[in-house]
Each structure stands twice: as structure tokens, then as C-alpha cells.
Amino acid sequence: MSSELMDALTVLEKEKGIGKEVIIEAIEAALISAYKRNFNQAQNVRVDINRVTGSIRVFARKEVVEEVEDPRLQISLDEAKGINPNYEIGDTVEIEVTPRDFGRIAAQTAKQVVTQRVREAERGVIYAEFIDREEDIMTGIVQRIDSKFIYVSLGKIEALLPVSEQMPNETYQPHDRIKVYITKVEKTTKGPQIFVSRTHPGLLKRLFEIEVPEIYDGTVEIKSVAREAGDRSKISVYSENPEVDPVGSCVGPKGQRVQTIVNELKGEKIDIVRWSKDPVEFVANALSPSKVLDVIVDEEEKATTVIVPDYQLSLAIGKRGQNARLAAKLTGWKIDIKSESDARAMGIYSPETSSKLFLEEQKEQDE
Template sequence: MELLQVADAVAREKNIDREEVLVAMEQAIQKAGRSKYGQEHDIRAHIDRRSGDIRLLRYREVVEAVEDDAVQIRLEDARSRDPASEIGGFITDTLPPIDFGRIAAQTAKQVIVQRVRDAERHRQFLDYKDRVGEVVNGLVKRVEYGNVTVDLGRAEALMRRDELLPRETYKVGDRVRCYIYDVREEPRGPQIFLSRTRPEFMARLFAMEVPEIYDGIIEIKSVARDPGSRAKIAVISHDSSIDPVGACVGMRGSRVQAVVGELQGEKIDIIPWATEPATFIVNALAPAEVTKVVLDDDQNRIEVVVPDEQLSLAIGRRGQNVRLASQLTGWEIDILTEAEESERRSAEFQQRSQDFMDALDVDDVIAHLLVTEGFTSVDEVAYVDLPELTEIEGFDEDVAVELQERARAWIDQRDNAVYEEIHDLGVAADLIELAGMDPQKLVKLGNAGVKTLDDFADLASDELLEILGEDSISTDKANEMIMAARAHWFADEGAAAETT
């Protein structure tokens, strides 16, 4: 009965199942039994769960022909002891109780301690594996090389140095609030990883301070942080009568100040989220004012024009404001002043006008009119509907037809020259016919040594972007073209498999 009382006490102390402690004890006794009677024997221990009595048994399997008499017994011999014996069954022999010596007792203790520790660690893993994403409170237990070990009560967790806020230091015994971002079961036990720098930690803190977020009336759409310095958080209200920004700020800033205080004074900009990307990005760049935006959906980039005096505010110290706005919105943001944008627009106007004058053999007046009406290339002039040209002031049908004929003649001449260059480079026909390919891309590929469909299929998307230029193709389009080029590989493999 003393054995059962010890098992109960250990189970209570370690907060694990009593059965696991008893199994650990059985394994310890079993190991001691094999040390005494020989490791070659199949010796098993059993502790009676009611009385605490220990039985030590040797098991031998019933077989037709014995290969190892330590763990096997012939069917005839087994039936002489138990007529009901069958092949695959076991014959057991009761062994006398073990008188534990000092070494055997120490070995048994080590086995029990190890098994109990393993069971305790597994219980900790089960307790915390579903708690990823929670905010927890704990006490600092150790600080080693900047890494903080936190006692959570039923487990220990690790907060690495790079997950702490800058200039934040802790001493043993300090209370700390953290975010669980990962729980892993490793050979040395479950590892619980904590953070105070993750964007999710800030989102959870707001959910704790703002009842409307907890209730789902206000939703946090995204968070961007420069830990310990500044952050931006985008929120939206699902109830039109509730202002999401005002609710997160609170009366006299009480709610946001509670979060700021927890994060060591980190400044927080609360941004209203918008479905329209341009509006959302303008909001995200606050407090800077924006006068104009130009979206490029293919490249996921946006060009933002701000007044000259607002440039430093829009960029922020060391680029912090624009960097956080980019993280918050998921868009690449380029910022220009009104003067820079005007200068660039003027240069583009002059360049496009000159291109039209050279290609169409027209004077500067006609070229300026085409650019002013929004035409950016000779190809647009060549293939636009005729009425769009005749609507330009001073253009009649004869002028429009003449312009289109000149544009098409110039395009044919350009393409012929390009295809001659492609032919001289030795670009294969299968690459020329690939969907999405054009003469300019073929010339760049040929000059880079990519001349066949297989050469193209061997490229990675970043290599293709480097050859063609990020302005001429998006990452998604690059991946799509590469997969199309590889399609014949899979078709060939399928045909070979069918033949086999």
C-alpha cells in the first residue's frame, strides 16, 4: 500500500496521471529484474492497482521450433504445463521478489524520475499546444545572455532576446506579460516560445482593452510595428454607429494609453481601414497629407505625391512612416514631392512627344496633341478605334487614317528588325511560340543565353525577373510562363509511364 501512496503523492505533486506513475514504477522494477536474471529474458513487472502487490513474471512465446530458449518454448512443452496453449501465446513463470541492492535501487529511481519527467513534459505540451496566440502572465525565473526564462505556473517558457522590446531589461522575480507564438515538442521537452515584439501581441492587447474588439463589433485588419518605437494598426467597424478609431482611443485616450504603457511608450497610430487600396494607403501615411496617388496593380506598387513641405513627414525618421505604411497595407510605396512629380511628368511628356515625332514623322504640334490625349505608345495609335483619333481637336478622318498607317508601318519595320535579331541570336521556335512571349522579351532572353523552351523552363522566377526587368513582367506572370514551359516535361513523363 505504501507503493500506491507514493504513486498518488507523485501524481499530485507533478500534476500527472497516477497510472503513468505506476507504469514508470513497473518499468523500473522490470529493468532491475532483467539486470538480476539476465537481459536476454522477457521479464515484465505488474503492480496490483488495488493492493500494491508486485509480481515479476518471465514471458516465453509458444512456437513450433525454438530458436531462442530464453524467450521461446515449444508447443509440446507449453501444453504439458497448460493444455490450452496455442502458437503465438505466452507461458509465464513467476519469479521471486527482488531484494533491491543499492545500485538496483538507484537505477530504478532514475527510470521512475525520467518517466515521470517525460510524462510531465508531455502534459505541459498538451496544456499549451492549443494556446498559441494567447497572452499570458508569468514571473521571470532566469535571464541568460539576454534570453528570459518565464515561469507560467504549470510550465516554463522562453522569450529570446530578439523577441524583447529594445532597451527592455528584466530581473528575476519581475512579472511580465507576453504572447505565445509557438509551442513545439522537442526531445528535451516542450518548448514554449514567447514574444513582446510580434504584431499579434499588440492586436491581443487592444482586444483586452477594447470591449468592441473582443465582441467582434470592431475588427483589427492589420498591424505593423517597429517594436518599442512606433506602430500602426488598421481597424474597421461592422456597426456604422460606432467609430472604430474613437473606440480604440477611448475616453481621453485611456484605452490606447493602456496599450502604450504595456509596450514601454511605443507610439501607436490607429488607422481606419478601407476596401479601396488608394484610400487605405492615404490613411496609412497619416499624419502626412497626400495630393495624388497612382496605382500599379500588376506590380502591387503605388506612387504617392505629397506637397514639398510634407515629404519628411511622409517618409518619417529613417523611413519609419512609409515603411510601416507599406507593411500595414501590403503595397510597395514610392513617395514623390509635387515638384519631382511635375518635373518627371514634363520629362515624360517631352520624351513621348519626341518618340511620336520620330516614329510617325510628324511635327511637335501633332505629337503634343497625342500625348495630351493620353496616348503613350505608337502601338496605341496604330490599333485604337479610329473615332478616338478623329475626336481629337484638329484631327479629321484623313489625318487619323494617315497616322494609323504610319504607326503600323513603323511597328512592322520594328518587329522585322527585332525578329532578325532573334533569328541571329538562335532563339528556338518553341520558345518564340510560348504564350505571353513578345519580341522584346525574346531579345533579352537570347542575349542572356536562354534560347530554347527547356532553357526557359530551367529558370527560377527571380532569374526571369532579373533578365526581363521587374517593370516588364510581374512575379505571378513569370511563374505562370515558367510552369507553361515545363508542361511538356510532365506530358513526356506521363507518356513514358503509360508505355512502361
């Protein structure tokens, strides 16, 4: 151990942000264990590292007593006064017991402690960086694949993409570049562990934020997302500015913006609908692309009955109920879809009593 160690610790403090004093105290604590282990000593000792020269000294700490019962921990008053006449019963005497070849053990121990602290600091930096990126999107490179995870390099660390978070319509190969959504960052004994997803609705939301400037600057707001990854998604959007078309902004010129996202998600179909605080209008929009004749709302049950033309029933429900299911997720309302003829037979629908909203819309469409 020498002044070179102190210089190295100073550099570490600047580069890694690890306090020099913190490392020295850790080395001193480690040296106490090393001393007891290597020299079979059980007494109470203190290790002192000179902050300038880096020299190390070991001191045995003994309590001053009238009658010594354990010489490893105690010293007689007469013997203590031989060292310093001012010692009294109950004082602690420090006697240097630095072994001759302790320097080699000290250097080894210091190296281990510094390496460990540097590793911990680097892990801490990575954790701090990625904990702020939870619920964010990053581009990574597929490194390797096993039965449980795809390991995706995010630069400083490998993230885990579980099988359950992989899109069913995708195949992955090493060196593929993929966009992933960070779902969770955990601090473990082996360092930070990052879990990512390709199926999370948040991925779709972040992709729209990247592709649509109006969403990024807050002019258009994404209100809700419903997704069945790899197959179909619905997203509701809204703008306070009446001059801004939120749906058109997301679609983009000639559909370029939404097409970029569809390509990233390997052909996943995306319905973009206008959000409304009126559940009648919102539920009708959410069932796009089907035409809706009326929406009957039950506020208490947070449920709706939707009437559609007979020829639109299968479109409204969707393949395996997908369209209705996604619309319910998007709006937060239960949706029961009925054909016009069934609704008429049940006495719950007639054009004369239909919501004014739909009569007006129908008129506009006819014109």
C-alpha cells in the first residue's frame, strides 16, 4: 500500500463518483477481518490507513482493568500506566500490532474492496439511469435466445424479454434491432435487472408519441389504448384545439405515420378513434369500422347496449369477438351488441327514438 493507492482513489472519486473516504473506510473494515482471519487473532483491533501516504497500521484495542481475565481484550492498570501514566480504569489502550508481512495481505484486500465498490457504483449508475426510463421505449439488439427469455442489449446492460411479452407474429434472431417497452427495473444482488415487452399497450402509445409531433407537443392527447398484440389495437385520441383533427394527425399524410407504426409491429392493425366524454359517442366511435345506429347507456352498471344494422353485426362484433372486446377495453364500458331487427323485436330501438346524435350523423352521411 502506498500513496499510489490514494491517487487511484482520487481518480475513482472523480470518474465513478465513489467517495474516497467511503472506500477507505470499507478497506479498513475489510482489513480487520483479513487480520483476524490470517493471523488467528480474536482481539478487538482497529486499522488505520494514512490518508496521505497510504501506509497501514493495525492497533489492538484493550480495556484497562484491575485484574486481567482475557489478555487479548484487557490490559492491567500498571501495564497501561507504563505506556502512558494518564490511563485510568475503564480507558481503552491502543497497542500497535501490525504484522511484518501485512502489506501483501492489505494490498490484496484493498484491490478486492475497490473492485467490489466500483462494480456496485457502476450498477448503481445503471439502475439510476434505467429506473427513470421505466414505461419508456428503447431500441435494443437481440443477443441470444433461450426457452424463457430473449436477451436484448440496451447498451450498458442486457434486458430480459419474457416469452409472455413476445409478439406471436414475430420471430427473433440474434443481431435483430427491435424497439422494446421497459416494464420493470429491479435492484438485485447481482445488479439491476430490466424487463421489457413487445406486447404492452405502452409500446403502442410511445410509438405514436415518436411518430406524431402533435402528440409529442401535447396538441393531441392519447386517452386510452387497447391492444391484442400482433393482431389488432385501438387507440383513442383527443385535442382541445377544435381546429386540430386528432385522428388525422395520427394517421398522417397518406397514412404514413400510422403505417410506420404498423410496420414496426409487423402488420398489427390499428384503429384510431376520436375520444369523447359522452359515452354514447365514444362507444360508437370505438366500434369502428362498423356503423352504429344507437347506443343505450346504463350509467349504474357502466354498461351499454349498441344497436347496429343487421348486415354490420358480424363486423361490429369482430372475428372471435375481437372488435367488441377491444372497444370495451378502450372505453371502460361493457358493450352488448344487438342487430337492428333483434332490437326492434325487443322493443328497445326504433329510428324515431334513436339518439339525436345518430340521426344527425346519419343525415350527414346521407348527404
